[in-house]
Amino acid sequence: MDVSRVTALRHSRFPWILGQAGLVALGVFVYFRIRGLTDAARATAEQHSRDIVDFEKATGLHFEAAFQKPVESSEAVEAVVNWVYIWGHWPVIIVTMVWLAWRHRPEFLRLRDGMLISGALGMLVFVTYPVAPPRLANLGLVDTVTESSRAYRWLQPPAFVNQYAAMPSLHAGWDLLVGIAIYTAATSLALKIVGCVMPVLMAGSVIATANHYVVDVIAGIAIVLVGHAAALALERRRERRGREPS
Incomplete structure (x- = not known):
């Protein structure tokens, strides 16, 4: 391919990329505004939190304290899980x-659609079933992110964040979608x-930092897998349309 053709190809990408960036930015803005404006009554969120703890105890999934124990005993481990929670989410999503x-338009479209669909499903849960995270549920767990780092408040300003949106964990879920996209395109x-490793680290970190329950992570994974399946269906639809005679 000659230099002029490469240059033309690169220039043709910019309008499309800018359009996609605008669409994704709009989706993120709506997500945070709804997430932030649906801050439910504390009593309701705490009751739902107790219900989740009871469910986890009944099913053998109540591992939050066990996840945080290594963090309490090691500043190095605490720094790692905080770093993963803060910098392993939005910065990684944006760069990816x-x-x-x-470089990989089909994988981008698949990730975009999966995030938008699962984000919409997540917002429905945030609105209808507010849940106080472990750090706010009087379980004796420490909010390691807020106590040890201010960086998270720069990435997610308090005005845009609903502190009772623990269910589902889209921190864990969206990192899984990003991990699938990276693995597929790499x-x-x-x-x-x-x-492969990044989603696992994030799933552990959201629990170890007392920001999510084990059940939140499971729900987040389930919702993004639904979003991913829908994104694959949309991809097949685009491919069929592309093969149709004009």
């Missing part, structure tokens, strides 16, 4: 989406490993 939009073993 830019990379996919530039051509190197190192990137494929990142795609």
